Amino acid sequence: MRKLFYLLLLILTVVSGINCNFIQYKYTYTDNVSSIPLIMKRYIPIYIDKEFSSNDKLSIDNAISQWNYVLNGQIELKVVNYQFDMEPDLILESRTNQGWLILKVNSDNSTIPDDLPYQQCLRTAGCAPTLAWCDRVGGSVMKIVRDRMGSSNVETITLHEVGHLLSLTHVDDINSLMYLRYNKLRYLCIDATSAMKVATNYNLDTKAINYCLNKY
16 A cells, blocks of 8 residues: 555656646736837838748747838838758849848857857866857858757747847847847747837837736
């Protein structure tokens, strides 16, 4: 009887642990309404690397949709190519249209420059390698180091990196999307401070901006 009791206790412990691992974090947003005339909208075309899987592309789409909800029509991020490759004519097209490139790289990729944290981490104990980066704050190229993350992290990483492309820098606020150390829960949605900084950077109507109210 005692053995049966301990067996049931063990099963309950295992099941409880599994459930904890599958908690779905949720968030809520404001629902401000935009009345921006169509002629005033700004469009940013986005080209997604063909090397991403269909699930990765869906995660990137979700991150872009979240930013579009925040920007509320004042700026629209629009994917125009899900099969981008590094052909000269396609690169020229993206540059001509002032578009963004979202590219997939791996940790052994030679395009990772020496001055990025990844290289510094090779010489620093306990330092986490770079998961993604942009060519510059306010730039046009995002690179995701895909073999350093699970599929569930692609969306949150993209949310953060899009913030950089929209001219946001790292901050030392642990509750911000732009916090300098990655954590999936911190990067779950776009907080008010980050949203309002983008609005200020692009001279947008702050009353029409949406932002995340709660993360849990």
